[in-house]
Amino acid sequence: MYSKDNLNEIIIKVLGKLGVPWEDGQTTANVLLAAEQRDIPSHGMIRFPDYVRLIENSRINPIPAIETIHETPSTTVIDGDSGLGMVVAVKSMNAAIEKAKNAGTGWVSVRNSNHFGIAGYYSMMALKHDMAGISMTNANPLVAPTFSKDRMLGTNPIAIAIPAGKQPPFVMDMATSSIARGKLHIKQLNGEKIKYGYVQDAEGNPSDEPGVLVDGGAILPLGSSYEYGSHKGYCMAAAIDIFSAVFSGAGFGPFVPPSVPYLAPPIEKQGEGTGHFFGAMRIDAFQKKEEFKDNMDKWIETFRKAKPAIENEEVLIPGDPERESEVKNKNKPISLNKELTEQIKRICKKHDVVFK
Amino acid sequence: MYSKDNLNEIIIKVLGKLGVPWEDGQTTANVLLAAEQRDIPSHGMIRFPDYVRLIENSRINPIPAIETIHETPSTTVIDGDSGLGMVVAVKSMNAAIEKAKNAGTGWVSVRNSNHFGIAGYYSMMALKHDMAGISMTNANPLVAPTFSKDRMLGTNPIAIAIPAGKQPPFVMDMATSSIARGKLHIKQLNGEKIKYGYVQDAEGNPSDEPGVLVDGGAILPLGSSYEYGSHKGYCMAAAIDIFSAVFSGAGFGPFVPPSVPYLAPPIEKQGEGTGHFFGAMRIDAFQKKEEFKDNMDKWIETFRKAKPAIENEEVLIPGDPERESEVKNKNKPISLNKELTEQIKRICKKHDVVFK
Numbered sequence: 001m002y003s004k005d006n007l008n009e010i011i012i013k014v015l016g017k018l019g020v021p022w023e024d025g026q027t028t029a030n031v032l033l034a035a036e037q038r039d040i041p042s043h044g045m046i047r048f049p050d051y052v053r054l055i056e057n058s059r060i061n062p063i064p065a066i067e068t069i070h071e072t073p074s075t076t077v078i079d080g081d082s083g084l085g086m087v088v089a090v091k092s093m094n095a096a097i098e099k100a101k102n103a104g105t106g107w108v109s110v111r112n113s114n115h116f117g118i119a120g121y122y123s124m125m126a127l128k129h130d131m132a133g134i135s136m137t138n139a140n141p142l143v144a145p146t147f148s149k150d151r152m153l154g155t156n157p158i159a160i161a162i163p164a165g166k167q168p169p170f171v172m173d174m175a176t177s178s179i180a181r182g183k184l185h186i187k188q189l190n191g192e193k194i195k196y197g198y199v200q201d202a203e204g205n206p207s208d209e210p211g212v213l214v215d216g217g218a219i220l221p222l223g224s225s226y227e228y229g230s231h232k233g234y235c236m237a238a239a240i241d242i243f244s245a246v247f248s249g250a251g252f253g254p255f256v257p258p259s260v261p262y263l264a265p266p267i268e269k270q271g272e273g274t275g276h277f278f279g280a281m282r283i284d285a286f287q288k289k290e291e292f293k294d295n296m297d298k299w300i301e302t303f304r305k306a307k308p309a310i311e312n313e314e315v316l317i318p319g320d321p322e323r324e325s326e327v328k329n330k331n332k333p334i335s336l337n338k339e340l341t342e343q344i345k346r347i348c349k350k351h352d353v354v355f356k
Numbered sequence: 357m358y359s360k361d362n363l364n365e366i367i368i369k370v371l372g373k374l375g376v377p378w379e380d381g382q383t384t385a386n387v388l389l390a391a392e393q394r395d396i397p398s399h400g401m402i403r404f405p406d407y408v409r410l411i412e413n414s415r416i417n418p419i420p421a422i423e424t425i426h427e428t429p430s431t432t433v434i435d436g437d438s439g440l441g442m443v444v445a446v447k448s449m450n451a452a453i454e455k456a457k458n459a460g461t462g463w464v465s466v467r468n469s470n471h472f473g474i475a476g477y478y479s480m481m482a483l484k485h486d487m488a489g490i491s492m493t494n495a496n497p498l499v500a501p502t503f504s505k506d507r508m509l510g511t512n513p514i515a516i517a518i519p520a521g522k523q524p525p526f527v528m529d530m531a532t533s534s535i536a537r538g539k540l541h542i543k544q545l546n547g548e549k550i551k552y553g554y555v556q557d558a559e560g561n562p563s564d565e566p567g568v569l570v571d572g573g574a575i576l577p578l579g580s581s582y583e584y585g586s587h588k589g590y591c592m593a594a595a596i597d598i599f600s601a602v603f604s605g606a607g608f609g610p611f612v613p614p615s616v617p618y619l620a621p622p623i624e625k626q627g628e629g630t631g632h633f634f635g636a637m638r639i640d641a642f643q644k645k646e647e648f649k650d651n652m653d654k655w656i657e658t659f660r661k662a663k664p665a666i667e668n669e670e671v672l673i674p675g676d677p678e679r680e681s682e683v684k685n686k687n688k689p690i691s692l693n694k695e696l697t698e699q700i701k702r703i704c705k706k707h708d709v710v711f712k
Contacts, residue, residue, distance in 0.1 A: 072460030074430040075641040103459050104428030109642050147669040148662040160595050162602075170598065172591035178584055197584055204665025222578060222585050228534055228553055229578050235528035235674045236592075238659070239516045242526065246518075246651045247642040253658055270654065285431040286465050286603040295602045298626065302609055303594070306504040309560025313503040318591045 001333035004033055006356055010348060011048060015084075017351040018055045019062035024087045031086040031117040036334045039325035042182030043118045045336055049343045050115075051084060053261035060084055060114050066091050074103040077248055078110045082273055085116030085259075089135070089276055093122040096280040097129055104285030109243065111250035112272040115139070115259035119159035120173030120322065126280045127169050130289055132162045134279035138244040138251075140258040143177050144218035145238070146231040149204040151218045152253045155180060156240040161319075163283060165293030167300040171319030176237040178220045178230075184210040197224035243277040250275025357689035360389055362712055366704060367404060371440075373707040374411045375418035380443045387442040387473040392690045395681035398538030399474045401692055405699045406471075407440060409617035416440055416470050422447050430459040433604055434466045438629055441472030441615075445491070445632055449478040452636040453485055460641030465599065467606035468628040471495070471615035475515035476529030476678070482636045483525050486645055488518045490635035494600040494607075496614040499533050500574035501594070502587040505560040507574045508609045511537060512596040517675075519639060521649030523656040527675030532593040534576045534586075540566040553580035599633040606631025 011032065012025035020028070028051070035044035054060040064083030068076055076095045080088030092108045099106025116122070119135045126133025139154025159173040179198040187194050187210035194210045201207040202216030206225075213219070221233030245252035255270035283292040306315040336344070348355040367388065368381035376384070384407070391400035410416040420439030424432055432451045436444030448464045455462025472478070475491045482489025495510025515529040535554040543550050543566035550566045557563040558572030562581075569575070577589030601608035611626035639648040662671040692700070704711040 070642065072638070072641040073458070075460040075637075077642050102429070104431040105461065105463050107461050107637065144665070145659065145662060145671055147665055148671040149665045150662040152659060152662050160591075162595075162598055170594070172595060174585075174588045174591055176588075178579075195583070200665070222588050223534075224580075224584050227551070228580055228584075229530075231672070231674075232530045232532070232578050235516075235530055238526070238674060239518075239528060242518055242652070242655060246648065246655055247639075249643060249647075249651070252651075252655050270658075271651070281431075281463065282428070283603075285428040286426065286433050287605060291605075292602065295605070295608075295627070296598070299598060299602055299608050302626075303501065303508060306501060306506040306508050309500070309503055309505045309556070315501055315504040316587070318587075318594060 001335050003333050004037070007045060007334060008033060010344065010353060010355065013353040014052060014347055014351050015055075015062070017353065018052065020055070020084065021063065024084060027090050028084050028086045031121050033334070034121050035118045037326050037329045038118070038120070038322040039329070040118055040322070042180060045334070045344070046340055047115065047117065049340075049347060050260050052347050054114070057261055059257070059261070059265070064088065068095070074099055074105055074107060076106070076108045078108060080110055080113035080273065082112055082114065085114040085274065085276075088113040089116040089122050089278070090125070092276060093125050093133070093135065093278045093280070096278045097126060097131060100129075100131055100280040100282050100285070105279065105281045108278045109247035110276040110278070111245070111248035113250070113274045113276055115274065116276060118173060119157040120161065120171055122278060123159040123161035123173070124169070124171060127161055127163045129280070130163055130283050132160065132281045132283060134281075135159045135276070136240045136244060137276045138241045138253075138256050138274060140256045140263070141254045142181060142213060142219050143221055143237060144200060144204070145234045146221065146226050149202065149218075150254070153221075153234070153237040153241055154256060155219065156237040158236070158240055162296060163293065164296035164300055165290070167297045168323055169319060170296070170300065170317060171322065173322070176222050176233050176240065178222050178224045178233065181213070181219065184213065184219070240277070241275075244275030245271055247277065248275050357691050359689050360393070363401060363690060364389060366700065366709060366711065369709040370408060370703055370707050371411075371418070373709065374408065376411070376440065377419065380440060383446050384440050384442045387477050389690070390477050391474045393682050393685045394474070394476070394678040395685070396474055396678070398536060401690070401700070402696055403471065403473065405696070405703060406616050408703050410470070413617055415613070415617070415621070420444070424451070430455055430461055430463060432462070432464045434464060436466055436469035436629065438468055438470065441470040441630065441632075444469040445472040445478050445634070446481070448632060449481045449489065449491065449634045449636070452634040453482060453487060456485075456487055456636040456638050456641070461635065461637045464634045465603035466632040466634070467601070467604035469606070469630045469632055471630065472632060474529060475513040476517065476527055478634060479515040479517035479529070480525070480527060483517055483519045485636070486519055486639050488516065488637045488639060490637075491515045491632070492596045492600060493632045494597045494612050494630060496612045496619070497610045498537060498569060498575050499577055499593060500556060500560070501590045502577065502582050505558065505574075506610070509577075509590070509593040509597055510612060511575065512593040514592070514596055518652060519649065520652040520656055521646070523653045524679055525675060526652070526656065526673060527678065529678070532578050532589050532596065534578050534580045534589065537569070537575065540569065540575070596633070597631075600631030601627055603633065604631050
């Protein structure tokens with residue numbers, strides 16, 4: 001068990017030794033530790049050793065010159081110069097918020113970035129400005145479109161945060177695939193099978209084998225099969241890929257570089273790095289601020305009052321579970337498994353950082 | 357079998373007798389007949405008798421004063437004055453396109469509208485301006501959120517159209533539910549059962565009964581069950597509801613009025629009518645126009661080349677099936693079933709319009 005402050009310091013110091021400025025290390029730590037606090041450990045500390053290795057291998061640039069390439073009153077295109085995804089994403093989301101201040105809304109497409117952690121973090125940055133925030137990213141290909149054998153898309157998540165008044169905000173943050181890669185990995189480690197409807201084998205046949213990705217299999221889009229609407233999950237992942245990559249000039253679909261050091265970048269290069277897309281919408285660009293918040297409170301209260309189908313399974317408002325985790329975990333230390341702890345210890349030793 | 361011109365004339369003349377201006381009748385006919393040509397008959401002529409009855413019952417206003425209530429450089433809020441959904445939607449999408457010309461993007465939230473037919477129609481209006489188009493709407497409640505007994509959301513569709521160069525555009529148009537109401541209706545008429553994973557009964561239990569909506573049952577969100585991600589379908593339908601209704605002041609969730617004359621409006625009123633949300637994004641607000649189109653061509657070509665999992669089931673690009681239908685149906689008459697033909701004949705007789 002490690003305190004948040006402790007891990008925060010380790011992240012900043014290790015990244016500092018690799019040339020990452022203090023402020024950028026802090027940004028990275030903020031996003032990784034928010035994932036831990038929100039009980040999304042698949043996007044938390046477990047990613048840190050990958051980022052370190054990718055910097056060591058010159059696949060992430062520790063001192064990127066993040067640049068605006070193109071803009072209009074409501075849009076910006078940013079080149080992340082291969083920086084840490086969190087650093088590029090925070091700057092880009094702030095650019096969207098700045099655009100929205102004048103134009104009502106702001107939309108930023110980003111190329112040449114890297115894995116950015118939890119999408120929800122950036123969408124929520126809009127809330128304190130009384131704006132709705134949108135955040136999406138493409139990712140290295142693991143998902144097969146409906147009727148395809150090939151992995152063409154990432155688990156491409158989208159997050160949308162909308163402010164309310166007395167109620168906590170609406171915050172959705174979801175992958176567009178039927179299952180997360182992290183969950184498959186855990187099942188595989190436990191030697192368990194999975195139900196059908198999550199993955200297919202290399203020939204495109206339904207599979208119950210969680211390790212199928214290693215042998216050329218693929219994750220299925222949200223909807224799981226054509227008859228239950230997997231073409232809709234495919235459509236959403238595709239649109240997120242296009243907004244993130246074709247709008248910015250990033251690598252799209254099969255050309256998105258992997259976010260882990262043990263996988264080589266794709267041989268054929270198409271576009272620059274990972275792509276993201278961010279939006280900020282001033283609520284008073286649509287309604288009077290107080291009226292908007294009142295109506296959003298009513299929306300949330302109405303949905304919270306829906307009759308539950310299963311006892312003790314309350315109808316949830318998007319954002320409820322993660323917010324409850326944050327409250328529960330506020331002053332609790334973060335637990336890391338043994339393997340991850342050892343990895344971080346080795347990294348600290350290598351870079352001469354004290355691991356307490 | 358009836359020619360497109362024939363049906364076009366009937367729509368305009370009948371609506372004209374009810375006070376709808378010629379131009380607005382033409383707009384309505386364009387959208388209804390586009391649905392027929394694109395092989396989406398659930399949103400085509402079958403809706404026409406409903407619209408007629410709703411105008412007769414003063415639930416749709418034939419001569420609406422469609423008004424801009426609020427705007428910023430990139431946003432507009434429009435009150436549809438209870439007009440025909442198609443008429444309100446075309447004006448609103450044009451407003452989004454106008455905003456995008458100056459601001460780079462345009463975003464329009466709409467209240468006090470009605471059923472607008474196929475969402476894809478409006479998103480595609482952006483294409484000829486070299487813009488990407490987005491269109492969504494809420495709808496009367498038929499879908500239960502994950503863990504809820506109650507119907508709280510419509511089948512809330514989203515459409516996204518993105519221009520390409522030599523390739524035809526990317527056009528997705530999808531409900532966020534696991535199945536369309538129309539498909540359930542056909543199964544019910546045929547006395548067939550359906551597979552589990554599409555609907556639940558009034559107590560929230562899984563059901564294989566397509567007529568379950570009549571007895572207080574509900575359609576399940578895309579994903580079908582919590583374990584396969586129905587909370588993601590719920591999130592999407594919820595976000596579409598909020599953009600369409602909380603952003604505009606329309607009725608949200610359970611307060612969206614029904615789009616059929618045989619269902620009464622909700623007793624408790626909250627907001628004004630049905631809500632829509634439209635977006636237009638100039639592609640040259642992000643990339644040089646030709647570069648964008650080249651990359652979009654590459655995106656489409658790459659995905660079309662994905663290895664098919666099933667013989668004769670080519671990997672599709674969103675928009676392929678509907679476009680192929682349009683080509684196939686271009687000069688073919690439209691077939692209406694007997695019941696619908698009789699309904700239209702009765703309407704024509706009542707309003708003194710010749711039915712050929």
